[in-house]
Amino acid sequence: MSADLPSTSREILLAGLPAGLPKPENFTITQKPVPLPGPGQVVVRNRYFLVFPGLRTLIGGQADGVPLPRIHPGETLFGPAVGEVVAAAPGGPLRPGDAVTHLLGWREHALVAAADCTPLGDVLPDAVAHLSSGSAAYGALTRLAEVRPGDTVLVTGAAGAVGTLAGPLARLLGAGRVIGSTRSPDKAERLRAELGYDAVLVPGSRPIDEQLATAAPDGVDVLLDTVGGEQLAAAVRAARRGARFALVGALSGQLSPCRDGGSAPAEIDTFRLVNQGVSLHGYSGQDHPEVTEEWTKRFGGWLRSGEITFPHVRIPGMDHAPQALQELFEGRHFGTVVVEVPPR
Template sequence: MATVPPSTTREILLADTPGGLPGPEHFTIARRPVPVPGPGQVVVRNRYFLVFPGLRTLIGGEADGMPLPRIHAGDVLFGPAVGEVVTAGPGAPLGPGDAVTHLLGWREHALVAASDCTPLGDVLPDPVAHLSSGSAAYGALTRLAEVRPGDTVFVTGAAGAVGTLAGPVARLLGAKRVIGSTRSPDKAERLRAELGYDAVVVPGPGPIDEQLAAAAPDGIDVLLDTVGGDQLNAAVRAARQGARFALVGALSGQLSPRRDGGSAPAEIDTFRLIGQGISLHGYSGQDHPDVRAEWTKHFGDWLRSGEITFPHVRIPGMDRAPRALQELFEGRHFGTVVVELPPR
């Protein structure tokens, strides 16, 4: 007997704008009719969607200049998702059964312009790997920091979605020594044991300079920074002549309950920047449109050869998504966090 398609679907809305970090109480799950695609549109049944810290900025009041629109109270959340086309409108180049990625996660069914969908293909062995943040790590390490054989690389926030891939990628690019940072001793051990980090510093109430000096007695050549703040300052002090810094995130400000998610002030020793000839650049994928395809090919090859893994956690069910976002802010998970929805 053929399966009868559902007539309604669920989506997660921002119910109330928080005064600090959002929690589950700021979201609600609403039920809507399954959308009907118009010309050039498709309806995608989502299987996975990404839980990512950028939602903090989009929900907060400092989203100006972001490439994505701000989320107001009453709006449906969104973000990278993987799913399967279930219906297609007239003229759509996709059809039922096609697996795609798009940016309308946080709902069971998404009405998307077919032009805004990317077919998955078979480059990656697991569809959920399309939700990795590895392209940012790879792009920053190849386009800005330009990792060279023999480099010592320092990755801040190494247990996060970017950092768990940045360290292994830096090694594959020729780094001799890879150092990470995380606030969890348990995660520090996993970074060493599972991902091949040579050393991990664990920031505490005081400066991490002594830990970083012990981990990199000759200094660092490359910084891939996802945190900012005190850790960025410590990296400046540890930098060797001609060090290259690539800034990918600023979690110290983004996840601060005292800020609105769109600023992360840091006081940096500019004399040290000048004297050591340190280059410092922020990475944006929009500035490097060729990176994603290049990364995806390498990622697929490295996954199949076993040279790299994709650390991630799958949170089952739409109902658990708001709690998963809070857990991400609290640093409870290792690697990328995705919500997994049932196939039907």
């Protein structure tokens, strides 16, 4: 056990189902007692937790098939978090002071099964980097799309948590030309200047097919898609023979105020898929359990060598977390968004 265990902890609850995209008024912060850990359990004081678009799906009404439970009104939000064990039942594998990751963020203290915690170790130089979405990008580009030397790679939603790592990662894996997409001209410039994207499409500025034809006149070999919708359809039209498409997200549905986050329809040319021999697969980390450890080791090496960076925004304090979620939906941030939880 630990003498540092407080009697209460703050948590962020879903106050009511939103009409459209969630807003800060759909959430409330409440105080709850901190329970003592039982056999096989630990209490973790969270230091950081992830703000991620998947919450839109879990709050909405179409979470069927998603490997996480739906969040109902009155329930605490959850998601990836990094923290420090402050209390542990005797005889368990974790002790107070151990740094871990787990899935019970959006609260100051979490009662977690020790088996559901992953010790951090020293593989990554900064603990917050354990909240990166790079594992999905790495798994998709190595297991499904299998980037080859000289490939032209298109990353949709390139300014998001996955895309800001996917572009530089594709380059490290041998891509010859890396193209991204984002709806913000300012972010497009940052993608080129800071992350080495060769060209960036800005949907809405002019027809996306025209932009893609200019950026990739010979077509696209690999797509890492986080958006779906019209951007996926355009990529199919630009696919070279034998192109490999890996789908890791569906932001066109999750960020639509007219949908509930559980679907993202797209009309694509299946004739072209057949004629060009294009493979199209959805990536799920559950299907590739070995990827996380492999990615973490390579990510740590690349971070220390300076070959890759971890673009992210740290939002100070739980009080700002609901607003940070709204800003994420509005596309205001660049890279991964995390909330930093100061000690009380």
